[in-house]
Amino acid sequence: MKRQLILEDGTIFNGEAFGSLEESIGEVVFNTGMTGYQETLSDPSYCGQIVTMTYPLIGNYGINRDDFETITPSIFGFVVKEYCDSPSNFRSDENLDSFLKANNIPGISGIDTRKLTKILRKYGTMKGIITKAGATDERASEKLAQAIPLTNQVEMVSTLKPYVSPGRGYRIVLVDFGMKHGILRELTKRNCHVTVVPYNYSAENIMRLKPDGIMLTNGPGNPKNVPEAIEMIKEVIPHIPVFGICLGHQLLALACGANTDRLKFGHRGSNHPVYDFETSRTYLTSQNHGYAVTKASIELTDLELTQIALNDKTVEGVKHKEYPAFSVQYHPEASPGPDDTNYLFDRFMKNIKNFKAQKEEV
Template sequence: MTDSTKAFLLLANGQVFEGESFGATGCVVGETVFTTGMNGYLETLTDPSYYGQIVTQTFPLIGNYGVISKDFESADVHVKGYIVRSVCEIPSNFRCEYDLDTFLAARKIIGLCGIDTRALTKILRETGVMNGMIVSGDGEEAQSIRKALKSEVEKAKLLKKIKSYKIKSAVESVTCNASKIEEPADVVFKESAEYRFVPVRSDGTKENDPVIAMKDGKGKKVVLWDFGAKANIRRELLKRGFEVVTVAGSSTAKEILALNPDGIMLSNGPGDPKENVKIIDEIKKIAKSGVPIFGICLGHQLLALAMGADTSKLKYGHRGANQPVKYLATGRVYISSQNHGYAVKNDTLPKNAVLSFVNTNDGTCEGITYTKIPAFSVQFHPEACSGPLDTGFLFDDFVRLINNHDYFKNFEAKFERIDSIKYFAKTIKNTSAHKKAAK
């Protein structure tokens, strides 16, 4: 290994993981997180919700199907750095355009491979998400940092700098990025039908006929309030016949309502939801308007804050395409795709807000249905093809809510009477008992 290909990760706690460089070279600081998806690395790299983060893939081989621009969730790459166990140099797929190394180098994203990603993941699970720095190549800055690590005094200064890093102006930095790759509805449905990524109903059946799929949403306008939206959210709305108008995260309630929308989609996005004070104030005004609302991920958190709930940062977050969530209205468990480091606190939900989904791993809030206003939200990504299409029916619920504002009015009676905190405690108890029995 030459100096030009050497690279390492320096965590804020002082631990070092040495490996090799791919993609761009240089030095970068970010919040180090992990995602458990076995595929979908292109969606991860272009997901605006990863803004400011160094992403570690737990699956050992990444890049095997190369780069496919049609799978991008936005026009740019938003991760700060990218860590994999092994990167595929010769991808194979009929849709492949070129390899991952070339893609990251062109986007000036620093990659690190050849490290023990399992060991790194265990550290992040035990100690929680922490900041880190990737140092790659033999440039002047990289050499300076390597030299600093040989001195305890200089290393301490370096670690202090890493610890001080904070993700700032997240929503402002990524809003309306996905709109750069928007396509018209007929193109979206045609391409989706080719791979059968068409609307899926609550009974699991697929709707391949665009006329039928779009019938109930036709003639209705939805404003996509973009806090860092993934492109597939807009595609799912288009597949159901909506006219979709994308507006920036800085838009006001007055500007949005002036568009006379039939519904408003609050998108996903990066960062701490509590930092978006102005947006939360504008959502309060939207909620009073009576226009139906559907929130996803950050949009779910912002709506909850606007309605009086609270949020908190998770120890290491939920990131990956295999996160189980329980729908309390039916008791059914779905596999969901998730990417978030914050969650709505279950015990802070206001009156007329019903906990609709819980994470079966830790009992955290995964969905809320509001019974006094036409609104609902989920923490996970129903547009992200997990399961592979388990929770797409939520977009159909949005169609129904737009056509009938009282759709959720008596929904509370359908939900299991379950205390998610007790549910989590029971899960831990059963897990402990299982481990003892195994011994």
């Protein structure tokens, strides 16, 4: 079946339909990863977005039971140059087409994804519609014009109720703004007792859980659309060690008085170089975000810049000058991507240990 991807600037891409036959409107973005399409499909940070994979062949190792980052995918569409309907891998349970159909995600293949990516890099991310071939340009343009950008993506993907992943180590409250399972895996690997709570859980309720540390997870959308989380962070940061990732990093910065701004086309992929001022080393990182902390705004806060992106010099890491709180813009748990920065989870554990020792001395 023929299908079209139409951008809000009027550009039309004609291709083949796969996955769900539903029509879908979302923000069109691109991911530069050569592998990891299953983790990309199941990353809640893509909620509301139509994802374009720049690597030309997608689906060749199928879909397996182990590489999901959430149970229910929340992306709005999937765009590829070529998809493989006969995967070859010993872990494969199904092909990409059947997975997308089962989760009601429309896909389009056979288009020039290089051309699409160059448009997005030049003009920035924009709305797009995946629709059946033959739809009039006027109808599609009208639908795109009427489509209101989402502001509640975090609410859409966050857990509704608290739940526990038991352990005998430090007690961690994990605030779920769209958590990837890789974060939870890293904490449970360190034997932490993790209580996952909704994005709007109050500081009072968090403190009643008597946590040793608080983890702020990744998530979709504009951090300024989650004001309740910003207020919560302001209240807890003087009392409990905090570690923020991606959206959690942006929320921590906002809570400390810094500002965030929208990037032209964002960082999405598993090969982004980041320079660390503390270690004087460069790390390759996995990233997925469309907003970033503005560098100039940090100077007027109690935050210290710790890491920058080498490609565009945007803020990649901060730490608080007084409290044991730090955050990074990328994904140290990878999933997919390099595990160069996995040590940050150990740093979080060390911060908790030192903070508890200081309290005992007092």
